[in-house]
Amino acid sequence: MSANNLGLGSGASAQAAFPASAPGAAPDAAPSPNIHALTLGDWMDNMRVGPLHRFVVLVIGIGLFFDMYEIFLVSSIGTALQGEYGIDRHSTDFKLLLASAFIGMFFGSFCLGSMADRIGRRKAFLFNLVWYSAFSLAGAFSVNAGMLVICRVLTGIGVGAIYPVADSFLSEILPKERRGRLAAWAYTTSYVAVPLVGFLALWLNPLHVGAVAGWRIILVIGSLGAVLVLIVQHKLPESPRWLLAQGRVEEAHAMLRRFAASAGVTVSGILPEAANTQHPITLRERVALLRRPPYDKRYLMLTIFHLLQGFGYYGFGTLASTVVKSRGYDVTDGTLFIALSFLGYPVGSLLSIPLLSWIERRTLVIVSILAIAACGLCFAYSNNSTLIVCFGVLTTCASNVFSNAYHVYQSEIFPAGARSTAIGSTYSLSRIVSGILPFILLPILSAYGAVAMFGIIAAALLTVALTVRVLGPRTTRRSQDEINPV
Numbered sequence: 001m002s003a004n005n006l007g008l009g010s011g012a013s014a015q016a017a018f019p020a021s022a023p024g025a026a027p028d029a030a031p032s033p034n035i036h037a038l039t040l041g042d043w044m045d046n047m048r049v050g051p052l053h054r055f056v057v058l059v060i061g062i063g064l065f066f067d068m069y070e071i072f073l074v075s076s077i078g079t080a081l082q083g084e085y086g087i088d089r090h091s092t093d094f095k096l097l098l099a100s101a102f103i104g105m106f107f108g109s110f111c112l113g114s115m116a117d118r119i120g121r122r123k124a125f126l127f128n129l130v131w132y133s134a135f136s137l138a139g140a141f142s143v144n145a146g147m148l149v150i151c152r153v154l155t156g157i158g159v160g161a162i163y164p165v166a167d168s169f170l171s172e173i174l175p176k177e178r179r180g181r182l183a184a185w186a187y188t189t190s191y192v193a194v195p196l197v198g199f200l201a202l203w204l205n206p207l208h209v210g211a212v213a214g215w216r217i218i219l220v221i222g223s224l225g226a227v228l229v230l231i232v233q234h235k236l237p238e239s240p241r242w243l244l245a246q247g248r249v250e251e252a253h254a255m256l257r258r259f260a261a262s263a264g265v266t267v268s269g270i271l272p273e274a275a276n277t278q279h280p281i282t283l284r285e286r287v288a289l290l291r292r293p294p295y296d297k298r299y300l301m302l303t304i305f306h307l308l309q310g311f312g313y314y315g316f317g318t319l320a321s322t323v324v325k326s327r328g329y330d331v332t333d334g335t336l337f338i339a340l341s342f343l344g345y346p347v348g349s350l351l352s353i354p355l356l357s358w359i360e361r362r363t364l365v366i367v368s369i370l371a372i373a374a375c376g377l378c379f380a381y382s383n384n385s386t387l388i389v390c391f392g393v394l395t396t397c398a399s400n401v402f403s404n405a406y407h408v409y410q411s412e413i414f415p416a417g418a419r420s421t422a423i424g425s426t427y428s429l430s431r432i433v434s435g436i437l438p439f440i441l442l443p444i445l446s447a448y449g450a451v452a453m454f455g456i457i458a459a460a461l462l463t464v465a466l467t468v469r470v471l472g473p474r475t476t477r478r479s480q481d482e483i484n485p486v
Helices: 040-046 051-085 092-112 115-119 121-139 145-173 179-191 193-204 214-222 225-232 240-245 249-262 283-290 295-308 310-326 331-341 344-358 361-381 385-412 419-448 450-471
Strands: none
Touching: 040 240, 040 249, 051 092, 051 121, 051 145, 051 179, 051 193, 051 214, 051 225, 051 249, 092 121, 092 145, 092 419, 115 121, 115 145, 115 419, 121 145, 121 214, 121 225, 145 179, 145 240, 145 385, 145 419, 179 193, 179 344, 179 385, 193 214, 193 331, 193 344, 240 249, 283 295, 283 419, 295 310, 295 385, 295 419, 295 450, 310 361, 310 385, 310 419, 310 450, 331 385, 344 361, 344 385, 361 385, 361 450, 385 419, 419 450
16 A cells, blocks of 8 residues: 555555554554544554554453363373263274264364354354353263264364454554454463373372262363353454454444544544445355455465364364373373373463464474474474373474464454454364364374384475465565455
């Protein structure tokens, strides 16, 4: 966008309108209140970060906390469930138990992921929180393995849909200079759940509180996300970009002013967007948009990415305890090793916060996924408890640098009208692949050992890195309009 497009005249620079870009300016700086010739997108990209931005980041972080809790729950309580229901780790029942939530996540991401493009980011986020909280609670009352599998599938539907919604929401409301850093704070909040569920399993798996098994209490804790809905449902704003994409211009401008007022900025004289739609975008129109350049290559990249990235991220998180047990360690030692390894998830997420500001997002995705492959192979070769924990922590640490980087990245490379649809439909592939991973990797682990299993994981991750390098655009410190041309 030129200086003339911003109404500054030929002799003025865009930096005059956007102090955030000027040398030595604070990163939270906002467009000057006396500059009127800016579009809604310009204001959102360059606005000072205010309390309302931080409130959304906090709410999404807490919501994703329960999401991540659910994802890693069965891996952590798997050994207790084997004893409760008398199932062997080689049996189909155990594989189904590990896969059940991921099967639900596939349907949730694919079918409900695009819900946010239809009903809005706010409503979709709150709906999915209530959905998976309800079925997590139901799972705590399971009377047999079959009922638990059904409840985990239904829980997974809500869990699978919430990440595409959260990614879209954060990408659309956060200023471009702070987008990566603030989104990473939301994801970091969520990853505290991973070691928490590991240590809860270590503490509660062997216990019975009266007649109630400890693993049931862990499931009940996972259902508390619904309480968050009761607290924030009337305070959580909608995305102005989504409202604008639906042709709800007055509501979009009103929501923009709400964000601006929170940041201490006065907005007036908003220019119309270059290609503002005047009606809600239909599914057919969203699909047609994703088939046009440059989005066709990006969609292909994200499809290959999500087909294979789950081998590294969820392959380790879901099967690490089984790998440790296969090396001859007992249940308690194995659970402790994995709980300690899971400490790397929040550490890696914290590490990603400065990295997302310092390093181009595409480069960070590639480097971190190669680090997962290398550390995972070292984990497989480790032959004592110290090395197992060390490389377990390094693997999980690299996993969350990677995870935060790609969640920010994938939400930046599609326009607001089709963003949640693009992310949800491709993200669903990672969930279904993760669901079938136990059926692929456990037989390899049993027949050929941990090195062969992690060798397959490393090959998949190398393919992901090459695909992102060839087909992925650069996004760091670029506005949404630059990244997503009309």
